[in-house]
Amino acid sequence: MRNRYIFLILILLTLFIGDSVGQKKQLNIFSWAGYVSDDIRQGFEKEFGVTVLVDTFASNEDLLTKLMAGATGYDIIMPSDYMVSILIKQNLLEELNRDNIPNFENISPLFLGKYFDPENQYSIPYTFGTAGIAYDSAVISPAPDSWEVLWDKQYKNQFSMLDDQRETIGAALKLLGYSLNSTEPEEIEAAKNKLIEQKPLVKQYKSEAEELLIAGDVVMAHCWSGDAFRATETRPTIRYVIPKEGSSQFIDAVCIPKSAPHKALAEQFIDYLLRPEVNAKITAFTKYGTCVPTAKAFLPENLREHKFIYPPKEVLESLEWLRDPGDFTRHYDRAWEEVKAK
């Protein structure tokens, strides 16, 4: 009899403990690789008594495809500027309730009211950066200053290109002297042909270029500024250049998808990210710029004004934002499919 009681109590205890663990709320983030540090994740988990899971995508188009295919379960997503406008148009984003995000006021006005979400009803900025070329100065000399270097046969199989249709078609468009946002079919055709011509030289199309640079798999990469910056920590001879023909700049945003299961928690997370000391951790980890000026006080000197993050004025003037080309997107889709299929 006594044994039976003990058995029953054990079962009840297991159920109870199991249940309270099962009840822990989960915040599901869908983001770029190398964007949410363990530090940020665990800080939120501890303070709010929840679990945070991070899943990654490699491009804005990947994110869109998954959301359009009905992916649910994500509470936080991190699209770039032009993709924010596309997601708004597709009615896939939840409006943010500013009352739940008091730290919104910490954001610099420089990063608010942009074309992709003029009232910031759906997005807050996470980081900003550029695309360019990272190269190992111990191997590549003279220092490249043009996209042309990515078509130079002597670097066959030694470099990677972003696995990103807008960025990579964009690099070819820029080399040809066109806009990143061209809506001229002949210009897209010319960029496509340029990329097909380049393809035999490319070691890999990969958006997480810092991994290739750090491993020494490539000595040059079409990549984003923060990823190049991160690679320099392991390989100090790595440099980053924004080609003279111009390139792209971006703001990556934080949004809540319409289908988010935990909206209130997602808003708490956004507010948490906007605390100056937490926001500083974003820059310290990703090596992209902070949109919260008071975060700079928590950053080491070298991250406050670094040229990888803050290019000089004449370089800034050569940058374009990627924009939603509307129905013309299918020309980009098709050109990219053809390049990848070759």
Ligand code: N2P
């Ligand atoms: C970080 C990727 C940066 C995203 N690994 C560029 N929008």
